[in-house]
Amino acid sequence: MTLTDQSAQRPEPTPDPGPGLLACRGLRKSFAGRPVLDGLDLDVAEHEVVALIGASGSGKSTLLRCLNLLEEIDDGTIHLDGEHITDPRIDPDLVRRRIGIVFQSYNLFPHLRVLENITLAPLRVHRRDRAEAEAQARELLDRVGLAEHAQAYPDRLSGGQQQRVAIVRALVNSPRLMLLDEVTSALDPELVGEVLSLIRDLKADGMTMVLATHEMGFAREVADRICFLDGGRVIEQGPPERVLGEPTEPRTRQFLRRIIEAGRL
Structure with a gap:
């Protein structure tokens, strides 16, 4: 995938x-x-x-x-x-x-873990099967190097990691347009590169x-x-x-x- x-x-x-x-x-x-x-x-x-x-x-x-x-x-x-x-x-x-949209301010829910942030819309809006939604979320997290942070809360991540989670959250619904x-x-200058690398992968x-x-x-x-x-x-x-x-x-x-x-x- x-x-x-x-x-x-x-x-x-x-x-x-x-x-x-x-x-x-x-x-x-x-x-x-x-x-x-x-x-x-x-x-x-x-x-x-x-x-x-x-x-x-x-x-x-x-x-x-x-x-x-x-x-x-x-x-x-x-x-x-x-x-x-x-x-x-x-x-x-x-x-x-x-259509997926990602803002500069991440907009992650602080009270939800990374996996919960990503699967919220697929489960509640699209009524997808939980096991299927979580499997896709974990696969995307692995692709962006964040698999080990699936159970972390957003405030435990760096800015660059939070932004990558926000992009994955937009991708999980397989949008036609981002x-x-x-x-x-x-982001701090040293964190910009990891987000830009993900966008290159999307391209x-x-x-x-x-x-x-x-x-x-x-x-x-x-x-x-x-x-x-x-x-x-x-x-x-x-x-x-x-x-x-x-x-x-x-x-x-x-x-x-x-x-x-x-x-x-």
């Missing part, structure tokens, strides 16, 4: 306005009258890794939350596997079974991912495409070497110049 067993049955597709696994058209989202997403378009092909970069407030995290239906969009459409998942008639809980929101930004397994990151070196290495967000829109996108090395948009060049000056590229 790989980290990304994607054998789960897919729903019957409906007409899709764009190619690939994910298609976003004209997404708009405002908070207190301030636009955060302003007509954003994005397509993601199956098995593609897309890195979202941009200054704080450019809309990266809001976009990920909208993709997982944690935030309701004001306008636009999102299609997953050809299904219009922002249709008001769609059950968001059924959609979230196909969303990663600055998953290394809360090797063929997992489709959209990740927001300030780690430009990592984005260059793991992403198939980089999208630079500014003002709630994708204003430049392309292969990492081109976007990071020879950006065409003045706003992208300005952003990267500041990244270079800060020693982060």
Whole structure:
């Protein structure tokens, strides 16, 4: 079994306005009258890794939350596997079974052991057999080097270990799409590598991912495409070497110049 067993049955597709696994058209989202997403378009092909970069407030995290239906969009459409998942008639809980999301703050339940954190959703939401759910969880923990910590509480783990547990918890439902929101930004520098190594493994397994990151070196290495967000829109996108090395948009060049000056590229 790989980290990304994607054998789960897919729903019957409906007409899709764009190619690939994910298609976003004209997404708009405002908070207190301030636009955060302003007509954003994005397509993601199956098995593609897309890195979202941009200054704080450019809309990266809001976009990920909208993709997982944690935030309701004001306008636009999102299609997953050809299904219009922002249709008001769609059950968001059924959609979230196909989308895993991991935040920078881990969000593990402190009163539950590692194994219990991972199997909570499969047992309570998906009504899976306990023995089957625990066997899969243990196999994934073994794959990420945490098998011996299955009965530990989260506060007994390092930050990097907790983040790997959070990623395994998202993977246990065999999602079609993984969303990663600055998953290394809360870690000490020496712990970043172990999380990035896991994400590389996910890429090797063929997992489709959209990740927001300030780690430009990592984005260059793991992403198939980089999208630079500014003002709630994708204003430049392309292969990492081109976007990071020879950006065409003045706003992208300005952003990267500041990244270079800060020693982060």
